[in-house]
Amino acid sequence: xxxxxxxxxxxxxxxxxxxxxxxxxxxxxxxxxxxxxxxxxxxxxxxxxxxxxxxxxxxxxxxxxxxxxxxxxxxxxxxxxxxxxxxxxxxxxxxxxxxxxxxxxxxxxxxxxxxxxxxxxxxxxxxxxxxxxxxxxxxxxxxxxxxxxxxxxxxxxxxxxxxxxxxxxxxxxxxxxxxxxxxxxxxxxxxxxxxxxxxxxxxxxxxxxxxxxxxxxxxxxxxxxxxxxxxxxxxxxxxxxxxxxxxxxxxxxxxxxxxxxxxxxxxxxxxxxxxxxxxxxxxxxxxxxxxxxxxxxxxxxxxxxxxxxxxxxxxxxxxxxxxxxxxxxxxxxxxxxxxxxxxxxxxxxxxxxxxxxxxxxxxxxxxxxxxxxxxxxxxxxxxxxxxxxxxxxxxxxxxxxxxxxxxxxxxxxxxxxxxxxxxxxxxxxxxxxxxxxxxxxxxxxxxxxxxxxxxxxxxxxxxxxxxxxxxxxxxxxxxxxxxxxxxxxxxxxxxxxxxxxxxxxxxxxxxxxxxxxxxxxxxxxxxxxxxxxxxxxxxxxxxxxxxxxxxxxxxxxxxxxxxxxxxxxxxxxxxxxxxxxxxxxxxxxxxxxxxxxxxxxxxxxxxxxxxxxxxxxxxxxxxxxxxxxxxxxxxxxxxxxxxxxxxxxxxxxxxxxxxxxxxxxxxxxxxxxxxxxxxxxxxxxxxxxxxxxxxxxxxxxxxxxxxxxxxxxxxxxxxxxxxxxxxxx
Numbered sequence: 156x157x158x159x160x161x162x163x164x165x166x167x168x169x170x171x172x173x174x175x176x177x178x179x180x181x182x183x184x185x186x187x188x189x190x191x192x193x194x195x196x197x198x199x200x201x202x203x204x205x206x207x208x209x210x211x212x213x214x215x216x217x218x219x220x221x222x223x224x225x226x227x228x229x230x231x232x233x234x235x236x237x238x239x240x241x242x243x244x245x246x247x248x249x250x251x252x253x254x255x256x257x258x259x260x261x262x263x264x265x266x267x268x269x270x271x272x273x274x275x276x277x278x279x280x281x282x283x284x285x286x287x288x289x290x291x292x293x294x295x296x297x298x299x300x301x302x303x304x305x306x307x308x309x310x311x312x313x314x315x316x317x318x319x320x321x322x323x324x325x326x327x328x329x330x331x332x333x334x335x336x337x338x339x340x341x342x343x344x345x346x347x348x349x350x351x352x353x354x355x356x357x358x359x360x361x362x363x364x365x366x367x368x369x370x371x372x373x374x375x376x377x378x379x380x381x382x383x384x385x386x387x388x389x390x391x392x393x394x395x396x397x398x399x400x401x402x403x404x405x406x407x408x409x410x411x412x413x414x415x416x417x418x419x420x421x422x423x424x425x426x427x428x429x430x431x432x433x434x435x436x437x438x439x440x441x442x443x444x445x446x447x448x449x450x451x452x453x454x455x456x457x458x459x460x461x462x463x464x465x466x467x468x469x470x471x472x473x474x475x476x477x478x479x480x481x482x483x484x485x486x487x488x489x490x491x492x493x494x495x496x497x498x499x500x501x502x503x504x505x506x507x508x509x510x511x512x513x514x515x516x517x518x519x520x521x522x523x524x525x526x527x528x529x530x531x532x533x534x535x536x537x538x539x540x541x542x543x544x545x546x547x548x549x550x551x552x553x554x555x556x557x558x559x560x561x562x563x564x565x566x567x568x569x570x571x572x573x574x575x576x577x578x579x580x581x582x583x584x585x586x587x588x589x590x591x592x593x594x595x596x597x598x599x600x601x602x603x604x605x606x607x608x609x610x611x612x613x614x615x616x617x618x619x620x621x622x623x624x625x626x627x628x629x630x631x632x633x634x635x636x637x638x639x640x641x642x643x644x645x646x647x648x649x650x651x652x653x654x655x656x657x658x659x660x661x662x663x664x665x666x667x668x669x670x671x672x673x674x675x676x677x678x679x680x681x682x683x684x685x686x687x688x689x690x691x692x693x694x695x696x697x698x699x700x701x702x703x704x705x706x707x708x709x710x711x712x713x714x715x716x717x718x719x720x721x722x723x724x725x726x727x728x729x730x731x732x733x734x735x736x737x738x739x740x741x742x743x744x745x746x747x748x749x750x751x752x753x754x755x756x757x758x759x760x761x762x763x764x765x766x767x768x769x770x771x772x773x774x775x776x777x778x779x780x781x782x783x784x785x786x787x788x789x790x791x792x793x794x795x796x797x798x799x800x801x802x803x804x805x806x807x808x809x810x811x812x813x814x815x816x817x818x819x820x821x822x823x824x825x826x827x828x829x830x831x832x833x834x835x836x837x838x839x840x841x842x843x844x845x846x847x848x849x850x851x852x853x854x855x856x857x858x859x860x861x862x863x864x865x866x867x868x869x870x871x872x873x874x875x876x877x878x879x880x881x882x883x884x
Contacts, residue, residue, distance in 0.1 A: 166655040167813035229559070279357070279410035282364070283312050287330060290405065299357065299412055301350035312408065322346040326359060333361040336402045345413050358411040359750040365401035432482055432503040433489040441511055446570045448515055460517035462527060463575035464492070464507040466534070466699065467553040467587040475705040475742050480540045484552055491533040495526065511572070517560065520592065527556045527590035535588060555582035556590035564593050580604065584659045608660050615669060619645050622677050623844035624695070626853065626864060627815060627837045630829045633863025635853065637728070639696040639837065640678045641844045642670070662700065671703040676716045679727060681847055683720035690854045696728040696758060704731060705742055710749045717753070724754030730781070732761045751776065758815070762803060780807045784818025784838075791823040801831050808832065841865075 162496045215863040273280055279296030283289055289312050292304045300307065300316055307315055314329045333340040345356040358402055363557050436444070466488065485508065492510060493502050501513040507561035512530070517523050537549040557579025559571045574593040584604070585857040612618055620642060627637035643651040661667040678697050687690060703709050717724055730752055731743065747757050758779040782803055790797040800816070807814045816828050819838030828836055847851070857864060 281408040317349040364405040436503040460514040462512040464510040469508040553588035625844040679716040728756040730760040
């Protein structure tokens with residue numbers, strides 16, 4: 156036989172298993188249900204009547220045994236009526252007692268809920284009596300006042316709390332009106348509560364408390380605060396639903412702490428009208444104030460000056476040091492400019508590195524000019540910047556200022572800003588660190604400036620730039636020992652523009668970097684082409700701008716060009732100016748060290764025109780010093796210039812450095828330089844800058860042949876008109 160396998164237990168609950176707990180629950184619940192039924196008043200009354208009826212019959216028999224025989228017929232006539240009356244009376248008493256107990260319990264629950272609500276809400280709640288004395292404060296009110304309830308109870312809410320006089324008067328008026336009008340009254344403005352914890356701004360609402368409850372047939376009105384009545388800080392009110400004609404016995408004050416909300420609203424308002432970085436007014440607020448000032452100027456009440464300020468070469472600081480340090484410079488500049496102004500003047504940040512100053516009551520142009528010069532002097536001072544991962548550094552940042560006057564130049568706000576902007580760009584074109592008043596011919600100049608910028612952007616693609624080279628001659632042997640590459644821009648009509656006519660435009664844009672890279676590559680490429688022609692080579696000097704020196708790509712550009720054309724690094728000489736060192740000494744020191752490690756020579760150009768030449772020579776090594784033409788030009792007539800040239804030559808020789816004198820145009824200048832042991836001369840006395848073909852012939856005839864460079868007769872420097880007012884006046 157095969158044993159039967161037991162069936163697995165079913166997952167579904169059986170009917171018996173379900174019914175068992177239900178029966179147990181029913182058996183446990185029926186006594187409680189019966190007890191609840193037995194406690195009801197009508198059940199107690201019926202039970203009392205039945206029990207009394209059952210107890211009367213034995214009493215009648217007892218009376219008969221005692222000889223107090225009562226006729227059973229009359230007794231049975233009045234006993235049920237008495238029992239019914241007693242039952243009804245007992246039922247009524249029990250019912251009223253139960254209702255009273257339930258009402259008391261409900262009242263206790265309501266009081267507990269009200270107390271819990273008052274304890275939990277964040278608004279302060281106070282109750283004052285008819286004499287304005289405090290009778291109750293919830294915990295939020297205690298925290299708001301920074302005082303405990305026992306210290307305030309019984310005191311006048313108007314006098315005990317630290318309200319300002321005006322706010323105390325407003326609160327007293329709100330309380331009086333609440334009692335008089337029997338309405339909810341809201342003070343139309345926030346009140347100031349001065350406590351030890353600080354100043355708090357509170358919104359106060361007063362609600363009347365009536366002596367009697369509303370009648371059943373009373374008609375109530377919905378409570379609402381009418382926004383239309385909230386004007387000029389006057390209290391507004393609404394009909395309270397419990398106002399049924401009873402006497403006002405108290406007033407409940409609800410105090411909402413609006414300090415944070417008001418602070419947030421003020422912060423949002425300030426963020427909408429002020430610059431987040433400097434805290435100065437932004438464009439929106441400036442435009443509003445300028446519009447008001449212009450309206451006053453139109454009415455003839457005042458004169459207004461608008462000064463547009465742009466920081467010179469700020470982008471180099473931002474790009475080389477980082478945006479955090481750039482922001483620190485902007486904050487420092489804003490503080491310095493603010494100290495130059497009066498309390499009622501407006502300094503706003505226009506955007507980026509641009510600021511706008513609004514001077515009111517500016518009747519005299521000389522006063523405005525003095526204020527502009529003061530701001531330029533304040534900005535030009537060196538700024539110390541703390542770096543997180545390096546030592547603190549000092550940077551110099553100048554500014555250019557354009558000025559427009561109202562009503563002299565116009566009375567339209569936008570037009571005044573545009574005029575001041577135009578004048579500012581005119582100042583930057585003339586070298587920066589200066590101010591310019593708007594003139595009527597400037598709009599045409601601005602259009603030409605923009606057109607020139609557009610043409611420059613296409614010049615590289617169209618191969619419109621060329622390099623000319625000017626020889627550098629040894630004063631002892633007369634041999635050509637070097638060349639300086641000079642940029643020219645070929646125009647459609649074949650004329651060549653010198654850098655002074657267009658470089659100021661490139662320096663305000665990123666074009667200077669692209670053009671500078673082209674010059675370096677072209678100069679190295681030309682050396683390779685001359686070598687391929689079998690010509691002897693001499694070092695070629697290339698000028699690099701400050702922005703190129705602050706751009707780390709310069710080293711890689713030089714290295715790639717030298718490697719591409721297989722040119723010896725010693726044939727390239729990089730010329731930097733003292734103004735470049737002033738922009739960022741640390742960056743320049745690192746750059747020059749990398750170039751010299753490659754074998755590229757470095758020359759200090761325009762020596763003597765900066766502010767700290769000796770410190771520059773101490774901080775980084777150079778291979779050559781070039782005396783600025785401004786000192787060479789008048790050495791035969793100006794004793795001071797001659798003394799500077801002599802001192803520079805002696806200083807360079809003391810450091811073991813050769814000296815190049817630029818701008819040599821006369822035999823007298825050459826003789827003076829030769830007598831004082833100057834090494835190399837460069838200028839129109841020997842040759843102007845020539846194209847590569849002419850220089851190739853020069854290398855073939857003079858350098859290869861070992862012939863000295865012939866001296867031309869003394870020639871004045873060639874001049875050409877400078878469009879756009881780019882050259883100094």
